[in-house]
Amino acid sequence: MSGEGEAPRVVTAGARDDLAILNLYRDVFAEERWFITTGPEFCLDLLQMQARIDAHRACSSSGVWVARGARGAVRGVLFATGGRLQRMRHTSKVEIMVARASRGCGVGRALLSHCVAWAEGSPVVEKLGLAVFADNEAAIGLYQRCGFVEEGRRVREYRMEDGSYRDDVLMYRATI
Numbered sequence: 001m002s003g004e005g006e007a008p009r010v011v012t013a014g015a016r017d018d019l020a021i022l023n024l025y026r027d028v029f030a031e032e033r034w035f036i037t038t039g040p041e042f043c044l045d046l047l048q049m050q051a052r053i054d055a056h057r058a059c060s061s062s063g064v065w066v067a068r069g070a071r072g073a074v075r076g077v078l079f080a081t082g083g084r085l086q087r088m089r090h091t092s093k094v095e096i097m098v099a100r101a102s103r104g105c106g107v108g109r110a111l112l113s114h115c116v117a118w119a120e121g122s123p124v125v126e127k128l129g130l131a132v133f134a135d136n137e138a139a140i141g142l143y144q145r146c147g148f149v150e151e152g153r154r155v156r157e158y159r160m161e162d163g164s165y166r167d168d169v170l171m172y173r174a175t176i
Helices: 015-031 046-058 107-120 137-145
Strands: 009-012 063-068 074-082 091-098 127-133 149-159 165-174
Touching: 009 107, 015 046, 015 063, 015 074, 015 091, 046 063, 046 074, 063 107, 074 107, 091 107, 107 127, 107 137, 127 137, 137 165
Parallel strands: 091 127
Antiparallel strands: 009 063, 063 074, 074 091, 127 165, 149 165
């Protein structure tokens, strides 16, 4: 992990993590490669990020965790967003971000494994779901190693600035 050498430590995001999470989002979106949101489109401010994190902590089918490196820096974040409607209450959608310098170092796996364990112990969550660009082979491999399977594909879902298209792969993992 960027020279830190130790496995990341995953903990529930706290108030002191709000700015680090916001900056991680800004950095990853600025890459304009892994998410549908581009850098200029991302417009959450610190108060909005704090509200988002607080809402996740208050919902039994949601959670937010950070992966810390040996020196305590936030290297990645995972939001699990529970269904708000009664008929979707058993599901939680996963969004994961890892700092560029920490990719391939076990941060994503640590976050995802923690989320899966949380969901398996939850009396509410029965299914984790996520969406990933079809060409993000590293992420798809990680998701598969953590028990996720493809449940569908949205072909040509996103039109990129250069006119090319990218498919969206929908994946899930049952937790019961």
